[in-house]
Amino acid sequence: xxxxxxxxxxxxxxxxxxxxxxxxxxxxxxxxxxxxxxxxxxxxxxxxxxxxxxxxxxxxxxxxxxxxxxxxxxxxxxxxxxxxxxxxxxxxxxxxxxxxxxxxxxxxxxxxxxxxxxxxxxxxxxxxxxxxxxxxxxxxxxxxxxxxxxxxxxxxxxxxxxxxxxxxxxxxxxxxxxxxxxxxxxxxxxxxxxxxxxxxxxxxxxxxxxxxxxxxxxxxxxxxxxxxxxxxxxxxxxxxxxxxxxxxxxxxxxxxxxxxxxxxxxxxxxxxxxxxxxxxxxxxxxxxxxxxxxxxxxxxxxxxxxxxxxxxxxxxxxxxxxxxxxxxxxxxxxxxxxxxxxxxxxxxxxxxxxxxxxxxxxxxxxxxxxxxxxxxxxxxxxxxxxxxxxxxxxxxxxxxxxxxxxxxxxxxxxxxxxxxxxxxxxxxxxxxxxxxxx
Amino acid sequence: xxxxxxxxxxxxxxxxxxxxxxxxxxxxxxxxxxxxxxxxxxxxxxxxxxxxxxxxxxxxxxxxxxxxxxxxxxxxxxxxxxxxx
Numbered sequence: 001x002x003x004x005x006x007x008x009x010x011x012x013x014x015x016x017x018x019x020x021x022x023x024x025x026x027x028x029x030x031x032x033x034x035x036x037x038x039x040x041x042x043x044x045x046x047x048x049x050x051x052x053x054x055x056x057x058x059x060x061x062x063x064x065x066x067x068x069x070x071x072x073x074x075x076x077x078x079x080x081x082x083x084x085x086x087x088x089x090x091x092x093x094x095x096x097x098x099x100x101x102x103x104x105x106x107x108x109x110x111x112x113x114x115x116x117x118x119x120x121x122x123x124x125x126x127x128x129x130x131x132x133x134x135x136x137x138x139x140x141x142x143x144x145x146x147x148x149x150x151x152x153x154x155x156x157x158x159x160x161x162x163x164x165x166x167x168x169x170x171x172x173x174x175x176x177x178x179x180x181x182x183x184x185x186x187x188x189x190x191x192x193x194x195x196x197x198x199x200x201x202x203x204x205x206x207x208x209x210x211x212x213x214x215x216x217x218x219x220x221x222x223x224x225x226x227x228x229x230x231x232x233x234x235x236x237x238x239x240x241x242x243x244x245x246x247x248x249x250x251x252x253x254x255x256x257x258x259x260x261x262x263x264x265x266x267x268x269x270x271x272x273x274x275x276x277x278x279x280x281x282x283x284x285x286x287x288x289x290x291x292x293x294x295x296x297x298x299x300x301x302x303x304x305x306x307x308x309x310x311x312x313x314x315x316x317x318x319x320x321x322x323x324x325x326x327x328x329x330x331x332x333x334x335x336x337x338x339x340x341x342x343x344x345x346x347x348x349x350x351x352x353x354x355x356x357x358x359x360x361x362x363x364x365x366x367x368x369x370x371x372x373x374x375x376x377x378x379x380x381x382x383x384x385x386x387x388x389x390x391x392x393x394x395x396x397x398x399x400x401x402x403x404x405x406x407x408x409x410x411x412x413x414x415x416x417x418x419x420x421x422x423x424x425x426x427x428x429x430x431x432x433x434x435x436x437x438x
Numbered sequence: 439x440x441x442x443x444x445x446x447x448x449x450x451x452x453x454x455x456x457x458x459x460x461x462x463x464x465x466x467x468x469x470x471x472x473x474x475x476x477x478x479x480x481x482x483x484x485x486x487x488x489x490x491x492x493x494x495x496x497x498x499x500x501x502x503x504x505x506x507x508x509x510x511x512x513x514x515x516x517x518x519x520x521x522x523x
Contacts, residue, residue, distance in 0.1 A: 081456045
């Protein structure tokens with residue numbers, strides 16, 4: 001009976017490895033009585049995973065698919081470092097993953113008045129853990145609530161993560177894993193952003209008081225076209241090459257910096273070009289010689305030579321990021337930006353639109369090895385680790401951590417704009433919540 | 439880079455592994471050999487340790503990677519420093 005619980009995970013191996021039937025029954029009884037719905041998922045779960053126990057170091061550690069679930073030397077140090085993510089604890093705490101169980105115990109010790117919401121990412125992995133670890137102490141604690149990641153839509157705070165389980169999540173838990181990974185990477189993303197853009201902001205300081213700002217554009221443009229037309233945002237994803245752009249007649253076009261050259265090559269002069277790119281390579285795809293009829297919306301992070309040489313009108317925009325604090329701008333000069341130029345481009349489109357914003361080339365994934373539209377001349381660093389996710393057609397496509405994080409922030413932005421219809425003309429890109437696909 | 443700086447950066451790498459901060463891990467791992475330049479010595483023990491670290495990285499076994507750095511690689515670096523004095 002016990003062995004049949006592990007049919008997906010090489011039964012003989014689990015028994016040889018000392019996975020314990022009595023332990024399993026004791027832990028399982030508590031889960032059955034307190035969370036019968038979750039138990040139903042656990043009981044029926046079966047996956048072809050490789051299970052091992054590493055007994056070569058100080059502590060035995062469970063290994064699933066070559067991934068250790070916790071330290072083989074010192075779980076106390078490991079848990080202490082994971083707990084550093086906890087900030088402003090007042091009330092409930094969200095614990096994503098369990099590891100050896102020490103993380104949950106330490107939360108109970110440190111925060112005796114809090115409810116600890118423990119989120120599991122893979123019922124089969126949890127089943128194996130139930131047969132390996134003495135967890136009855138915390139499983140019967142009234143302060144513990146167990147949840148399945150598949151029904152958790154967003155990352156609740158304050159949070160702490162046992163990260164090995166993110167790598168072992170099942171498919172239905174993947175959306176939450178992506179959101180957590182974005183949270184885990186946020187400090188590094190900010191560090192890189194400040195390091196990369198600060199020199200350009202310094203170099204652009206003399207321009208900040210000279211150039212008009214976004215608020216002036218919106219005031220000037222107000223009577224002419226704001227709210228009169230649909231607006232199409234054009235990103236530089238590979239699907240841009242496959243879209244018939246004749247549908248853009250009579251629409252306002254807002255494009256991102258990396259899509260400008262592609263559009264010019266196809267005979268389209270976008271009304272607005274949003275640019276944030278700090279690197280000098282932006283000059284390769286923001287071809288200023290062809291910029292007479294397009295208005296540039298530039299962040300002070302943009303390479304200074306592009307701003308200086310742009311032939312059409314130029315307005316400055318900013319974001320709420322602390323790197324802009326102390327500069328001379330107002331709330332109306334701010335566009336949403338979470339790292340990708342597609343963010344302020346979409347926000348500008350919303351500010352200009354009649355309530356409908358169309359998306360083209362906003363893919364957040366690759367087409368084979370192709371990362372951008374043909375003429376954009378932009379590219380991603382070769383060292384990006386590829387990740388597979390489903391596109392809007394349900395096909396598995398390659399993407400990477402940075403693109404996934406940009407997509408999640410677009411979804412959050414879209415969620416904050418309930419009165420705007422977002423429509424994508426291509427199903428080649430990642431499926432974005434809140435977007436209608438045509 | 440001196441051994442003290444290398445150890446500090448390796449400890450930061452191990453901590454990022456334990457905390458699941460993959461972007462930091464990826465950036466630091468790409469500089470691993472640079473971090474170890476001037477410290478690493480020839481020998482089977484070093485090679486075995488570095489192989490375990492690279493294998494753990496490739497299989498996304500980040501907690502084991504952290505263990506290998508903190509409990510094998512750094513003690514080996516400290517041993518070299520003591521012997522070199």
